[in-house]
Amino acid sequence: MNFEFQYIYFIWLSAGVLLFLFLFSLVKRWKKRTIRKIGEPALVKSMIRGYSPFRFNLKFFLLCLAFLMGVLCTMSLRKPGGNDGIQRKGIDVVFALDLSKSMLAQDVKPSRLLFAKQFISKMMDAMPNNRVGLVWFAGKAYIQMPISADHSSAQMYVNDASPDVVPVKGTVIGDALEESLRSFGEREAKYKAVILISDGEDHDEKALELSKDLQKRGLMVNTVGIGSPEGTFIPDDSTGGNKLDPQTGRPIVSKLNQKELEQIAVNTNGVYVHLTDIDAAVKKITQQLAQIDKKVTGDTNLMSFSYYFWIFAAAMVLLLVIEQLLPEGKKAKT
Incomplete structure (x- = not known):
């Protein structure tokens, strides 16, 4: 029997990524407005020379991915195991x-x-x-x-x-x-x-x-x-x-x-x-x-399952750790 999610209805939580995208777009606009308010291009360039747009976007992507891993963890991936009442041939x-x-x-x-x-x-x-x-x-x-x-x-x-x-x-x-x-x-x-x-x-x-x-x-x-x-x-x-x-x-x-x-x-x-x-x-x-x-x-009430939610939980924790350790600024040149 194939893998299945025990709580498939929690898939709606993944819509939270849309909220994150909306908030992310607001932050990006705020940054642009702030830069324009400063006015002097040379001054702005000097102030943000350590800033890396790529790493800023990457950190946001890691957060979104970690959130999705959390949703999949909540949905509880499982696979029937053993023969105790999984399937019966009858009417x-x-x-x-x-x-x-x-x-x-x-x-x-x-x-x-x-x-x-x-x-x-x-x-x-x-x-x-x-x-x-x-x-x-x-x-x-x-x-x-x-x-x-x-x-x-x-x-x-x-x-x-x-x-x-x-x-x-x-x-x-x-x-x-x-x-x-x-x-x-x-x-x-x-x-x-x-x-x-x-x-x-x-x-x-x-x-x-x-x-x-x-x-x-x-x-x-x-x-x-x-x-x-x-x-x-x-x-x-x-x-x-x-x-x-x-x-x-x-x-x-x-x-x-x-x-x-x-x-x-x-x-x-x-x-x-x-x-x-x-x-x-x-x-x-x-x-x-x-x-x-x-x-x-089959009667799922009598099935024994192997659960794999921990895979997504581990992936979520790993992504969050990477996001925290990843600096937002550019790599310093030697």
Whole structure:
């Protein structure tokens, strides 16, 4: 990999040379005006016979060059070194996890949500070369972690995921897909996939329409349905019982909506998995992801670098020393 500047945006500081040139021109004009005011040419020549315009200009040039070396030092030239996470051949995968209250249902033990979190953990273990991102959604979707090769941080976010993180009620799968696409940070969706885990309880026509557009852009969406088609009650921690329908007063039964999740997967060339066996689900989705062309990805947060700013710092100090030692007057004749 080639050299690069860590803080390239500091290049604007080099514009300071223009200020120096302006001040230098003012000094030159002042000198000329002063000479003209003296008037007598012979007297002027006698007074400035030891002055060297060349050395005066050279000292200014050395100062400007030293300043530019300082700017380059600030920009911090570096080069990646070693093999610890510099480049990985893989794809970018976003996990979109449903955190709606229905995910607390216990038709899957210990609960739909805890079972889904176990699946995500094993899925990340099965694809160490892939970068991952996280999107949480319920009645609202947002990016929890942008695309990164830092699986350990992703695991911490997964462990802490709960319905309390997204207090808005509902299951907006369409918004989750939009946020997943946005988290990639690029318009190009090649080498990218989404793994959406949900009970799909709310019907979201927007998600079905959006999935067709995602397929055209090359994004694969693999869907994971969790829960049972027969459904079960949703625990209510505030009462210790089950959540009740505010209109009828009866316990709410949450059922897995497989049809919508299956259609999203079909529309985007992905696969649908009913999550009952974690190892089997990981194997099936891993095989599907393997069909996506791999590319070399890098994460600068995990790279080790060799830094070369000291070269410019040394050059700056050397130029300043030379400028100070260089006399402004002409060399005396012997």
